[in-house]
Amino acid sequence: MTKALVDAHLKQFKPGQRKILQTLREDISAQLPTAKEIIKYGIPTFVIDGVPIVGFNRYKKHNSIFPYSGSVTEKLKAELEKYEQTKGSIHFELDKTFPKTLLKKVLRAKFQQLNES
Numbered sequence: 001m002t003k004a005l006v007d008a009h010l011k012q013f014k015p016g017q018r019k020i021l022q023t024l025r026e027d028i029s030a031q032l033p034t035a036k037e038i039i040k041y042g043i044p045t046f047v048i049d050g051v052p053i054v055g056f057n058r059y060k061k062h063n064s065i066f067p068y069s070g071s072v073t074e075k076l077k078a079e080l081e082k083y084e085q086t087k088g089s090i091h092f093e094l095d096k097t098f099p100k101t102l103l104k105k106v107l108r109a110k111f112q113q114l115n116e117s
Contacts, residue, residue, distance in 0.1 A: 003037045006044040016095065017058050023097050024056050024065070031107050053110055062091040065098055065106065072109045079105055 006025070010018050021044075028046055029035070035046040035053060043066065045055035055066035062084070067073065070087045073080055079102060084091040090106070092098050 005039050006037045009039060009044055013058050017063070020095070020097050021056060021058055021063060024063075024103075027098070027100055027103055028054055028056070028107075031104060051114065054107060058094070061094070063094060063098070064089040064091050065103070066090075067106050067110050069110060069113050071113050072106060075109045075113070076105055
């Protein structure tokens with residue numbers, strides 16, 4: 001499972017939504033230059049040493065980012081207040097990019113959580 005599979009996965013989406021997800025993918029890649037891209041649980045995911053760090057995908061009514069940990073969203077409760085969430089995902093609008101500063105905070109919280117465990 002490689003970048004080519006992620007490319008193929010993104011090609012199935014409408015151009016506008018694909019562009020937003022591609023921007024998110026590039027932003028994640030810039031923050032995690034050593035990470036490997038795979039498809040995990042049917043979604044594009046960045047892994048380091050086999051550990052899933054963050055995933056993303058599109059849905060009918062929203063896009064989502066998956067930090068693969070409910071504790072990450074709990075740590076960022078105030079920053080994520082305006083986003084709909086599930087235990088393991090953060091939803092954002094179909095036509096808006098996920099803010100880079102918030103992405104950095106999500107990744108920082110994820111690494112902090114990994115270091116604590």
